[in-house]
Amino acid sequence: MNRSYTPVRPFNPKRPGALVGVIMSVSEYLGALYGSIAEKREVGSYGPCAECGGTVTSTEINPDRMIVPELSLKNGAVLLWAGTDCAPVPRIRQLATMLGIDYLRPLEEQDRQFISVLLYGYDKEPVSFVHNKRLRTDYYRGCVSDLQTMIDARTTSKGNLRMISFFSKHSECPACVGTGMSKGVLDIHISGYTLAEAYKLQLPEMLSFIKNLPQSMDAHEFEIIGPIVSHLEPMLLYLSTIGLRRLPLALVGKHMFGKLCET
Known part of the structure; x- marks a missing residue:
């Protein structure tokens, strides 16, 4: 082999x-x-x-790939950040608490509107959270915005390029x-x-x-x-x-x- x-x-x-x-x-x-x-x-x-x-793939984002409703937030429902220690992880955890979302229950068992919030952001009030021992307060922009920022930055990072490919729309080659x-x-x-x-x-x-x-x-x-x-x-x-x-x-x-x- x-x-x-x-x-x-x-x-x-x-x-x-x-x-x-x-x-x-x-x-x-x-x-x-x-x-x-x-x-x-x-x-x-x-x-x-x-x-x-x-x-x-194209550079057009496919939101359907970004959230896995059968998973809980703890188990990785937000695929873009699942398993990382990046700032959006504690930000999303705190946002879930603010909106009454259980971190341990599958998203499909809770308010489905929260999935749209995860994708497109929440602008009604800022989110306060701790990341790297530092208190931060800002608005949650959403996964689509985060990924678009990577695309617009013309990243050369192999990890980011692979991530962009995964979350982009796929044309089905015959x-x-x-x-x-x-x-x-x-x-x-x-x-x-x-x-x-x-x-x-x-x-x-x-x-x-x-x-x-x-x-x-x-x-x-x-x-x-x-x-x-x-x-x-x-x-x-x-x-x-x-x-x-x-x-x-x-x-x-x-x-x-x-x-x-x-x-």
């Missing part, structure tokens, strides 16, 4: 890092899994779609069905699923699919993807445990995940 497909370090559910990073890693590992098998079967290689180059992957990878089936179909599985089904690979595929093929599978399992279990139902479809991007923060 190509060494670039092998995960560098094991996933630690006690220190998962940014939630979007976990989601995108799962997406990329799934792509690498199918790419490895495509190369083994000599039907393709792990690479970008020949038509779109693997980049099928050749790769929006996966960004080469045709050879898309055409193969593993345990009955194509890559595009695997991406769309609900998390319990995806976890079952990954866990059953040792029994459902050729032993020599599984030996190739074993390291990837061993990293996918704990990631999928973690995402399922916090309440995520399915992956927000993410392309296999060319930008490595880096540090993202707003002060």
